[in-house]
Amino acid sequence: MAYWYNIATKQVxxxxxxxxxxxxxxxxxxxxxxxxxxATARENTEDxxxxxxxxxxxxxxxDDSDLED
Structure with missing residues (x-):
């Protein structure tokens, strides 16, 4: 089962x-x-x-040479 966070209702x-x-x-x-x-999104953004x-x-x-073909 997948879980979601609703930012409008603040409910899982x-x-x-x-x-x-x-x-x-x-x-x-x-x-x-x-x-x-x-909190996870905030931490990721700060990182x-x-x-x-x-x-x-x-x-x-x-440097384009860092890109893989």
């Missing part, structure tokens, strides 16, 4: 009662993961922002 939903709009985040494997969806700052601090440039 399952496939059986999931809203069919853009207000849901998921799917998650457990109810607890869904319940913590906003990505830190990576971006590190990238900018190094004055890194894009």
């Amino acid at each position: 939903e399952t496939d059986e009662n999931r809203s069919r709009n853009d207000d849901v985040m998921g799917p998650y494997e457990t109810e607890d993961e869904a319940r913590n969806a906003l 990505w922002d830190a990576e971006d700052r590190e990238w900018e601090d190094r004055n890194a440039t894009w």
